[in-house]
Amino acid sequence: MGAYVIRRLLQTVIVFFGVTFIIYAAVFLIPGNPVAALGGGQPLAAPVVHDLELKYHLDEPFIDQYGRYLLGLLHGNFGTSVDTGQSVSSLMAQAWPVTVTLALTAWGIEMALGIVTGVFAALRRGGPVDRLMMFFSILAVSVPIFVAGFTAQVLLGVKLHLVPVAGTQAGWPESYLVPGFVLALFSLATVSRLTRASLLETLTKEYVNAAVAKGLPRWWVIGKHALRNSIIPVVTYLGIDLGFLLSGAVVVEGVFNLPGVGLLIFNAIQNKDGAVVVGVATLFVLVFLLGNLAVDLLYAILDPRVRYK
Numbered sequence: 001m002g003a004y005v006i007r008r009l010l011q012t013v014i015v016f017f018g019v020t021f022i023i024y025a026a027v028f029l030i031p032g033n034p035v036a037a038l039g040g041g042q043p044l045a046a047p048v049v050h051d052l053e054l055k056y057h058l059d060e061p062f063i064d065q066y067g068r069y070l071l072g073l074l075h076g077n078f079g080t081s082v083d084t085g086q087s088v089s090s091l092m093a094q095a096w097p098v099t100v101t102l103a104l105t106a107w108g109i110e111m112a113l114g115i116v117t118g119v120f121a122a123l124r125r126g127g128p129v130d131r132l133m134m135f136f137s138i139l140a141v142s143v144p145i146f147v148a149g150f151t152a153q154v155l156l157g158v159k160l161h162l163v164p165v166a167g168t169q170a171g172w173p174e175s176y177l178v179p180g181f182v183l184a185l186f187s188l189a190t191v192s193r194l195t196r197a198s199l200l201e202t203l204t205k206e207y208v209n210a211a212v213a214k215g216l217p218r219w220w221v222i223g224k225h226a227l228r229n230s231i232i233p234v235v236t237y238l239g240i241d242l243g244f245l246l247s248g249a250v251v252v253e254g255v256f257n258l259p260g261v262g263l264l265i266f267n268a269i270q271n272k273d274g275a276v277v278v279g280v281a282t283l284f285v286l287v288f289l290l291g292n293l294a295v296d297l298l299y300a301i302l303d304p305r306v307r308y309k
Helices: 002-028 046-055 062-074 088-123 128-142 145-159 177-202 206-213 218-230 232-247 250-255 261-270 274-302
Strands: none
Touching: 002 062, 002 274, 088 128, 088 177, 088 218, 088 232, 088 250, 088 261, 088 274, 128 177, 145 177, 145 250, 177 218, 177 232, 177 250, 206 218, 218 232, 232 274, 250 261, 261 274
């Protein structure tokens, strides 16, 4: 187990450097000068442009810029915004809690409702619950997320006054439940269908039939034997999907006016603020890599038959 963890950590480090290099190259090798963008369409004086390029090291070769960025990461420094002059770390510290709260709310909704509805659908295969779940799954993956967001906002916020229309003033859970449910819609349907399919397959296994033949209670057989083993592909999906929820909250944050990382990176792209774009993307890469590592290690806990070499 220890050797496997070390090997996976080394793989994670290699992937991290490779991905950050590609992101940094994609942002800073494309045409366009972030300093010139500060003029708001008006040309800046040459001395001003020169001083700003020196300040943000934009006059250095690309490899030197990337090396300086990596050295900064070792000290927790994600760079400095050319647009505002603030550190990217401080900008993300202001926006990150909103995005994390939204993503975790959506993640909790899809995990709880998805697994529960999937189990009920599997145990009542072909029944009303199963048919209703399949209908909801098709509906959830067919409706664009911005349509679902605006509909929920108008119906629950404007018409019924059950939740705040937008913003985070009310805090959690009032300001995050509806946006979180909208963000979780597609993944919720996927988790439900994946749980149903995996559990149906597991229920046909010999060890499950043997447990039933021994006279064990049905709830014990399903919870202790069938569900524990069939949940592994669901855990894999949930671990990967957390990163997607964090990075995919841009549309939902825009609809519900949540000042999260989505709004931050959207403004950075408009202002050609490459440091912010690269900093946020790097943070997302770390979340994805650490999430995948955690999922791999959870396999051995969920299924004792899994052995790492």
